[in-house]
Amino acid sequence: MGKREVLERRLRVVEREYGVSLFCGIEPMEESRDEESRDIGRMAQERHQSHRFRPKKVRPRDRRAENDMQSERAPKRRSGRRDRPLTRRPGLRGFAIFFGPLFAFYAVFYFFSFLFLIRTSFQDVSLSLRNAIDIGWTNYRLLIEDPRFLDALKNNFVFAGASILAAMTIGFFMAVGLWAGVRGRAFFYAAFLLPSLMPIALVASVFRTMLEARFGAVNEFLRNVGLEALAQRWLVDPDLAYGVIIIMFVYLIGLPLLYYTSNLALINTSVLESAVLDGAGPVRIMYGMLYPLMKNTHKTVTLSTVLISFRAFDIVFFSTGGGPAGATQITGTYVYNFTTSGTNVGFASAAAVVVLLISLVVSAVQLRIYRQAGADQ
Amino acid sequence: MATVALDNVTKIYTGDTPSVANVSLTIGNGEFLALLGPSGCGKSTLLRMIAGLETVTSGELIINDRPVSGVHPRDRNIAMVFQNYALYPHMTIRENMEYPLKLQKVEKKSRNLKVEEVASLLEIREELDRKPDSLSGGQRQRVAMGRALVREPAVFLMDEPLSNLDARLRIQMRTEIVVLQRKLGITTVYVTHDQVEAMTMADRIVVINKGRVQQIGPPTEIYGWPANLFVAGFMGSPPMNFLQPEQSSRGVRMNGRKTAAPGHPDSRHVVVGIRPEDIHLGQADPDELSLHGTVAAVETLGAETLCHIATDVTVLTVEAGEVIPAAPGRNMLVVRMPGYRVDLQDKPVRLRADRNAVRFFDAESGRAMHLDSEDQFGPDMKGGLGLRRFKQVNDDRDGASLDGRPTGRQPQEKGNSK
Numbered sequence: 010m011g012k013r014e015v016l017e018r019r020l021r022v023v024e025r026e027y028g029v030s031l032f033c034g035i036e037p038m039e040e041s042r043d044e045e046s047r048d049i050g051r052m053a054q055e056r057h058q059s060h061r062f063r064p065k066k067v068r069p070r071d072r073r074a075e076n077d078m079q080s081e082r083a084p085k086r087r088s089g090r091r092d093r094p095l096t097r098r099p100g101l102r103g104f105a106i107f108f109g110p111l112f113a114f115y116a117v118f119y120f121f122s123f124l125f126l127i128r129t130s131f132q133d134v135s136l137s138l139r140n141a142i143d144i145g146w147t148n149y150r151l152l153i154e155d156p157r158f159l160d161a162l163k164n165n166f167v168f169a170g171a172s173i174l175a176a177m178t179i180g181f182f183m184a185v186g187l188w189a190g191v192r193g194r195a196f197f198y199a200a201f202l203l204p205s206l207m208p209i210a211l212v213a214s215v216f217r218t219m220l221e222a223r224f225g226a227v228n229e230f231l232r233n234v235g236l237e238a239l240a241q242r243w244l245v246d247p248d249l250a251y252g253v254i255i256i257m258f259v260y261l262i263g264l265p266l267l268y269y270t271s272n273l274a275l276i277n278t279s280v281l282e283s284a285v286l287d288g289a290g291p292v293r294i295m296y297g298m299l300y301p302l303m304k305n306t307h308k309t310v311t312l313s314t315v316l317i318s319f320r321a322f323d324i325v326f327f328s329t330g331g332g333p334a335g336a337t338q339i340t341g342t343y344v345y346n347f348t349t350s351g352t353n354v355g356f357a358s359a360a361a362v363v364v365l366l367i368s369l370v371v372s373a374v375q376l377r378i379y380r381q382a383g384a385d386q
Numbered sequence: 387m388a389t390v391a392l393d394n395v396t397k398i399y400t401g402d403t404p405s406v407a408n409v410s411l412t413i414g415n416g417e418f419l420a421l422l423g424p425s426g427c428g429k430s431t432l433l434r435m436i437a438g439l440e441t442v443t444s445g446e447l448i449i450n451d452r453p454v455s456g457v458h459p460r461d462r463n464i465a466m467v468f469q470n471y472a473l474y475p476h477m478t479i480r481e482n483m484e485y486p487l488k489l490q491k492v493e494k495k496s497r498n499l500k501v502e503e504v505a506s507l508l509e510i511r512e513e514l515d516r517k518p519d520s521l522s523g524g525q526r527q528r529v530a531m532g533r534a535l536v537r538e539p540a541v542f543l544m545d546e547p548l549s550n551l552d553a554r555l556r557i558q559m560r561t562e563i564v565v566l567q568r569k570l571g572i573t574t575v576y577v578t579h580d581q582v583e584a585m586t587m588a589d590r591i592v593v594i595n596k597g598r599v600q601q602i603g604p605p606t607e608i609y610g611w612p613a614n615l616f617v618a619g620f621m622g623s624p625p626m627n628f629l630q631p632e633q634s635s636r637g638v639r640m641n642g643r644k645t646a647a648p649g650h651p652d653s654r655h656v657v658v659g660i661r662p663e664d665i666h667l668g669q670a671d672p673d674e675l676s677l678h679g680t681v682a683a684v685e686t687l688g689a690e691t692l693c694h695i696a697t698d699v700t701v702l703t704v705e706a707g708e709v710i711p712a713a714p715g716r717n718m719l720v721v722r723m724p725g726y727r728v729d730l731q732d733k734p735v736r737l738r739a740d741r742n743a744v745r746f747f748d749a750e751s752g753r754a755m756h757l758d759s760e761d762q763f764g765p766d767m768k769g770g771l772g773l774r775r776f777k778q779v780n781d782d783r784d785g786a787s788l789d790g791r792p793t794g795r796q797p798q799e800k801g802n803s804k
Contacts (some may be wrong), residue, residue, distance in 0.1 A: 277470060279470055279472035284474070285459050286439075286464065287485055287489055287537075289460075298474065302475065302476060
């Protein structure tokens with residue numbers, strides 16, 4: 010049986026099953042056709058020709074009548090199936106066009122990168138990525154023994170901790186104040202939300218310029234008001250630089266503020282009114298009612314801040330660059346510095362894998378908490 | 387226990403339109419008063435002003451002879467049950483109930499005793515160590531009441547506490563609240579938009595519309611002698627039938643028979659009101675009101691039947707304070723009949739209504755005419771329309787409630803109608 014014959018037979022089956030002719034431009038094969046199929050083919054061609062050359066505007070009522078006629082002509086369909094217009098379902102091609110770019114992007118930038126990262130983490134390889142030598146778990150062993158990596162990891166958690174503390178105290182009180190309608194709401198929103206909306210690299214660069222020892226705005230101001238003794242080498246002294254990074258993390262509490270503000274809007278005010286009637290004052294309402302009622306938001310803020318701290322490369326890189334002497338190094342800058350040094354990319358890959366695993370664990374905990382919160386509600 | 391007095395209390399949020407306007411009333415010691423009205427009428431605002439959750443724009447609020455308009459809510463010795471119960475979700479039921487006592491710095495031992503006592507009263511002892519989310523609607527409602535009761539408040543405020551419950555539980559809780567209130571004798575102000583709740587629970591009802599008090603009185607008086615067209619139309623389900631009589635120099639007539647209150651000047655336009663249950667099948671006696679029509683629709687409710695009867699008489703509807711004749715062909719009277727009467731469908735019927743059951747309203751002001759007659763002839767003579775008999779029944783009720791407990795009503799606020 011030839012290809013053409015197979016195709017024609019399939020088209021006949023489609024027409025019989027669905028009442029739809031797909032004999033568009035296919036000349037039926039005279040020699041292999043029986044009487045019935047000849048009739049079907051001719052009818053289909055006629056129908057196609059009439060639609061092609063004599064387009065007729067169908068009014069709704071006529072269309073209904075035509076549908077009725079079609080339903081009489083067409084064989085019985087499966088029950089529950091709606092009459093569909095003569096359009097084709099999206100096939101594999103449509104699916105590929107729609108999702109293809111996404112898959113390609115994902116495959117190159119995530120899947121390949123991830124595999125490449127894991128592969129190189131077990132190799133001793135330079136930045137040229139040539140002459141790689143498999144060295145097993147050596148990179149990981151060296152990484153765990155490297156005090157600078159452990160310091161960077163510790164810094165990550167310290168900065169995250171400071172950020173969490175600021176979010177759950179300053180952020181929370183600010184959010185309550187804004188929710189309660191404190192004066193100058195617009196100013197406070199702008200002051201705390203705008204930095205979170207701006208590129209962090211820009212914010213960090215501005216901080217660095219302001220804190221520059223000789224001509225920075227902060228020291229200039231201190232000198233001008235007679236407080237020269239307070240003018241410090243902010244980004245050179247390791248302790249002060251450490252403090253500067255913490256202040257920057259605290260400054261970027263816009264996101265937690267948003268979390269708190271949006272969740273405060275959902276609080277049942279009757280609960281607070283009830284507490285007022287029971288005799289609770291503002292302070293007690295704050296820590297006895299609002300704070301525990303925001304339990305799930307605290308969890309979200311905590312975990313998202315920890316995750317953000319692992320991605321806070323730009324805060325440190327554009328302000329202190331991880332210095333002085335690695336005092337403000339975090340895992341992001343640590344990996345970057347090792348990669349660009351080009352000596353052993355495999356080692357930097359191992360560090361990146363470890364950071365990734367820690368982030369995944371935090372994300373998993375966060376997801377679990379979200380689900381739990383959803384179930385509670 | 388306490389008395390609560392409101393003297394010309396007004397609340398204006400923005401602009402000139404008051405949400406609550408010049409409300410004056412006194413709530414007696416141990417009285418159960420219901421604030422009843424449609425959504426947005428200002429009843430909850432009034433309750434919140436008593437609670438201290440809203441400030442009073444003008445007027446004075448007095449609890450136990452002490453002006454409290456400027457007093458903090460916690461110092462008013464009141465407790466409130468909210469529509470959504472407002473339980474503290476992060477605390478157990480025990481912690482919820484003892485919270486007000488804790489804030490009053492009551493000793494732990496005394497707190498526990500009090501919580502156990504109230505929990506036993508409300509039958510929620512088993513639930514004391516659970517969290518609010520694990521309780522049913524009815525149990526949460528009890529906990530909310532329990533939290534209010536442990537404080538032994540002078541005044542109990544309830545803001546639609548049953549509206550979140552299903553119909554069956556609502557009926558059960560309705561009874562429980564009434565029994566509890568009578569047992570404890572706490573002065574209670576209860577806000578509701580459900581007239582059945584107000585009718586069944588309250589010693590007196592305050593009907594409010596657009597921030598203004600329409601009528602104050604015992605349920606039977608509110609239902610039987612509505613002070614104006616709003617009250618007459620709002621109370622009762624289905625509401626009162628409003629009819630337009632024939633009015634001429636010969637007086638006010640319905641189907642050719644002279645009607646309307648004695649002493650009423652015939653020149654004024656009158657609206658006749660008859661409750662669906664006061665219209666009966668049958669030939670009218672000479673002193674009864676006669677109507678006729680055809681049964682257009684029958685609604686069977688089990689024990690009774692509602693018949694919608696197409697009639698020649700002009701039926702009126704009251705919308706936004708205006709009396710509007712029904713559209714042509716829509717002159718439908720609603721009649722409530724006992725039993726199962728599907729046999730009446732499409733049948734022509736003759737109807738009669740006792741003159742004592744007929745109410746008259748001024749079409750322009752909406753005010754009930756018996757109030758004018760009362761002014762004219764004294765309180766015992768509301769137009770001679772059977773009021774004497776009605777008052778006698780009410781006086782018997784005023785003397786003692788069904789369980790023999792003095793009701794403590796203070797019926798000095800009469801009418802305050804528009």
